[in-house]
Amino acid sequence: MSVPTATLASFKIPAVTNEPMKTYAPNSAERAALQAALKELRAQGPLDIPCVVNGKEVRTGIMEKQVMPHEHKTVLCNFHNADEALVAQAIDGALAAKKDWENTPFNDRAAIFLKAADLAATKYRYKIMAATMLGQGKNAWQAEIDAAAEMIDFWRFGVKFAEELYTVQPPENSFGIWNRTEYRPLEGFVFAVSPFNFTAIGGNLAGAPVLMGNVCVWKPAPASTYASYVVYEIMREAGLPAGVIQFIPGPAPEVVGQVLKHPEFAALHFTGSTHVFRKLWRDIGNNIENYKSYPRIVGETGGKNFHMVHKTANVTSVVNNTIRASFEYQGQKCSACSRCYFPDNLWPEIKAGLIATHSRIQVGGVEDFEHFSGPVINQFSFDKIKSYIDWAKTDAESEIIAGGTYDDSVGYYIQPTIIVTTNPKSRTMTEEIFGPIVTIYVYKAEDYESTLDLVANSSAYALTGALFSQDRYATVLGANKLRDAAGNFYINDKCTGAVVGQQPFGGGRASGTNDKAGSAAILSRFVSPRSIKESFVDLEDFVYPSNLI
Structure with missing residues (x-):
């Protein structure tokens, strides 16, 4: 084909909608x-x-x-x-x-x-x-x-x-x-x-x-x-x-x-x-x-994605969305939740919910459909993620409240791990891990505004983030202060799961x-x-009208 094929009509494509999801329920x-x-x-x-x-x-x-x-x-x-x-x-x-x-x-x-x-x-x-x-x-x-x-x-x-x-x-x-x-x-x-x-x-x-x-x-x-x-x-x-x-x-x-x-x-x-x-x-x-x-x-x-929680948030929603965002596909999503900021008034209830929900996570081979989490991708990834768990076990400011084990004898398995830290700039709060580890910092509920500043400015990344709040003024304040902290920002939803045609995906800074x-x-x-200008009227003279006497 040496010349372009003639375009003989203007076409309109078929209607496009998102592909329906199949559930893979038992006996389906x-x-x-x-x-x-x-x-x-x-x-x-x-x-x-x-x-x-x-x-x-x-x-x-x-x-x-x-x-x-x-x-x-x-x-x-x-x-x-x-x-x-x-x-x-x-x-x-x-x-x-x-x-x-x-x-x-x-x-x-x-x-x-x-x-x-x-x-x-x-x-x-x-x-x-x-x-x-x-x-x-x-x-x-x-x-x-x-x-x-x-x-x-x-x-x-x-x-x-x-x-x-x-x-x-x-x-x-x-x-x-x-x-x-x-x-x-x-x-x-x-x-x-x-x-x-x-x-x-x-x-x-x-x-x-x-x-x-x-x-x-x-x-x-x-x-x-x-x-x-x-x-x-x-x-x-x-x-x-x-x-x-x-x-x-x-x-x-x-x-x-x-x-x-x-x-x-x-x-x-x-x-x-x-x-x-x-x-x-x-x-x-x-x-x-x-x-x-x-x-x-x-x-x-990459990303170092966050869940920021206001004192009015729905605890059940926070727990379930955090478990999913942190541990689905073993945290191997650039959008995975890796750092959380929870208010102290809700922390006891959130902590109990996270531990109880975590205990229901089944880890194992992908051919067994009841497993929520599987292996990480390879030995290099396994060793890197393991090193963060080992570090947290020895860090005086960190406490592992769930998970913390690993085994690569058959597959590259890392147990989904929840860390609580008293240092909002600890290694696991600031470095990208790309694995099933989430770190939590508990802040004083009355320090919501200053904690928003902490969230916005404590990471080189700016990919995804989520804000959980039932107070509209708090939501507006959070959305404004976190404007540059995430290219995909979620309100009362997890920080993963962008859908084509619904949430265009991407972030700034190092992301x-x-x-x-x-x-x-x-x-x-x-x-x-290429801008094309085609003239249908010939230019009769070069002189401007303003040149005339």
Whole structure:
């Protein structure tokens, strides 16, 4: 295709709503289907996962293992890492595919993503969930809200938001003039680096730029390689042309270094650690004179998310929301609750509620549906989280009131742990842990306003936060004082669980660029608008009217 296909009509996409959630209740059809998918996937392992470059599977023989974190002696898949030559081939292939993909009409690009969403909702739903459960240690509910519902929502709402973005046009036209805006894809290629903790994020990091006509080189996290490969399979079956997304697992230093030195590098779409993101930003800056254009840098990183509780809060709600926000998916969410500020008038009741509720948490393998918590992702994570528990046991200002044990003999299990501290700036109140640990500071109820200042200014992060209050004036005061402390702010609800199309997600400070995944805002980062002015009236003279005598 050497020239753009003619656009013969203006199309309106089908109505988009959030994907309905399945419950996986006992004896339900969806539970039986998911259990069958888990059994089938386990029987197939270990799988052999290739790189995919220019639509062709490539097996380099440079192997790495992805194990099941709840049973780490079992290998889910062996995957092939890209080498230097293959990374170069992937970049060249993406650039070669760019022109035809850019010239593909929006309705055809949209159709691919709408079909991918329908495939994920039907044919692939249980396969992608099983891959996420066995490979990333999620229970059925967490896999449903991630690998199924959120990924489907990203693709469907992405099309809706793209349609809306394209309709944003200049509101004024002078006589004889037609002004219009063209939303071009970026020059060059986009580099997507996805994390282990959300399968859906990989589908969006690669998918969002591609929807807008860009080509993408995608490096998935090693610990989510298989689920990411299934995401790629879905997009390929939906009709994504070869070369538009290049799937290249590989060692970060080699892959990233090669990508960031390329003159056609146009954008980074990243989710991961703050440390890595800052290094990538520095590396991009150091290469800035090599690039054809200034690269777009879009990143969502860490968090030290809070629950702030006023003296009028509903205790039952505080307890249940804190348990969920802190311990669902073992605290391995960038939005997970990690620090709490509870008033002393409610503390005895909250403490009793937390201990009683914590005692009901069942920890174990993901194939047993009664387990609320599972394993953390790998040995490195286990050792890091364990070190914080060991530190708290020896710290004079900290007390563990629930949990505090761990065992990696079979899987990487950390018992959900609740710490109470008398120091609001202790290690576990300020450092990102990314595991099932929450630390509580009890403040004097009459010091609500000064504690709000403490919450707002005691963390380098600003991703999510929640305020619990039944007093509207206290709620307004808290919302105002905490305005810059969280990009996603919740009132009388937990600090996790942003839904595409409902709560666009992202934060500031050390938490990222706050470009709001799940909204039109993030799509605007992957286009380069061109303003077009067309004149229908010829200019008869160069002289201004004011020049006349």
